[in-house]
Each structure stands twice: as C-alpha cells, then as structure tokens.
Amino acid sequence: MIFRPALAGLVLAIVLTTTAHAQAPSQSSDEAQVRTVVTAYRDAVARLDVSQTPDLFWQDSEVFESGGAEGTFARYLEHHLGPEFADLASFTFSEPQADVEIDGDIALVTETYRYRITFKDAARAPVERQGVATSVLRKRDGEWRFSVYHSSARPVRPAS
Template identity: 30%
Template sequence: MHRIAVRVAALGVAILALVASPAQAQDAQEEAKIKKWLEGYVAALNAKDLKALGSFYDEQATIYEGGSIDNGWASYRDHHLGPELKEFQNLQFALVDVTPHVPEKGAKVAWVTATYTLKAKMKDRDIDSAGLETMVLVKDKDGSWKIRHSHTSSRRRPAPQAPTQAKP
C-alpha cells in the first residue's frame, strides 16, 4: 500500500511539473526580429510606399478592417489601402504596445498583438484614431515573415476637453 501511495505522489508531482512549465519556451530572439521587422512596416506605411508594403504581406492575406474584408494583398492594395493612402495627407501611423508571440523555436507561424494610432488629414477631415490590431504571420520559403491575416478595430479618440473656468 505504501508503494502505491509513493507512486501516486510521484506521478502527481510529474504531472504538476508538466502543467506548470511550458512545453517549449517562446522564441525571444525571433520575437525581437519581428519587432524590428514591424518598424520597417510602419516606415513603409508612413511613406505610403505600396511596393515596400507588398513585401510585408502574403499574397493570400485576409484583412479585416473597418467592417470589411479584403481577400488577398492585390485586392487590399488596389481597392482599400492604395486609395486610402493617396488621400491621406500628413500620415502619422504608429504601433505601440507591440507583443509578438512565437510559440517555439523554428515556428513557421506567429502572431502579434498591438495598439495603433493613426493621424492624418483626408480632404477636409482630420483623422485621429486609435485601435487594436492582431496580425497572424507566416514564414515564407526564404525565412521572412509575411502578414497572412490582419484584424483591426478602431475608435475615435475623445476630443480634448476645454479647460473649465474657475468660478470666483
């Protein structure tokens, strides 16, 4: 009976050790590379460089943005992003709170969560928005990351409050 109790306790400790520690550590080095890669993405977007932006997207990418779906980089470029970028003046786009997730060394799929800000002028309208973005990345044959899916949600930033006058 004592041997069974010892075996059960040992099995319990082993299971606890497996549950308490991840099977494989995330790849911090690859996550740092993705952050650097995203800096290039932001620079290309702010430069409104569609050719450079194309190098960041998988040809079959799906983009969920503004309540619509674009299937494929060419569709997104030609019918959504391209026309938008032409109209934007003084574009200022930034990704903040960027968190890449590479589940294990050698992973071919990763994801990024981030907050973004976007300021621009479009005709007579000032745009000042912020939102959330999730990107699913896949590794291409040459080992570079590509955006396979992107989903953003946005909200307008609240207008600045005018200072209130103190009553005498």
C-alpha cells in the same frame, strides 16, 4: 576586518542584479524578425509609400479592416489602401505598442496605437483614432510575412 551589514547587503544586491541581468531572456531572432516586418508596414503607411509592402505579405494573405473582409493584401492595396493614400497629406502614428508571441512557424502579434490623418484638401478635418491590430505572421523558407492582418479603430476618447 570589521563586518559591515550595510556593505554586505550592497555587495549581495549587486551580485543578484548582475546575475539577473545575465540570465534575462533576450529577444529571440524570430521575434526580432517579426517585429521588423510589423514595424516596416507601419513605417510604410506613415511615409504614405506602400510600394514595398507587398513583400511583407504572403500572396495568400487575408486582410480585415473595421468589419470588412478585404481579401488578399494585393486586392486590399489595389482597391482600398492605394486609392485612399491619393487623398492623404500625412498619416502619423503615436504610442505604438506591440506584443509578439511565437509558436513554431506562427507569430501572433497584437498592436495598439493612435493615429492622425490629414488630407490634401485642407477643408477636410483631420481624423484622429485609437487603433488596434491583430496579426498572424507565418514563417516560410526562413522568412516571416503577414498571413492575416486585422485592424480596427475608433475615435479617440477624451481622458476622464
């Protein structure tokens, strides 16, 4: 049998790659559940249907938006988000990215995204923003929900 270094190198690379994939950390069940909650909220906003979103927030949650303390999510929904949606034709997210860090029964989530809002009144110009959100989710009785949600946005800056 003739030893071929190139073939040996290929076999070694395949073995190392297979081993690395087998040992790669998979997303934890908690992280998957947290991502599901975060995505469900973003998807509800995009559908302009926030009727089910109270189930994503603990009753003692706190919401902060663009420099304002909005109170609990129930208050935010009643006094801010709900009335705003009455004027919107669409709310589209693009380029969403989320980083999740789990520490026991607390999850820290940072998100970046772009969004575009159009209005039912076509005379109003669409709004395009670069947004960020920082959230704290808590796990209680095996269920993850938002405890603190903070978001802010600024106009999209042209590429330089």
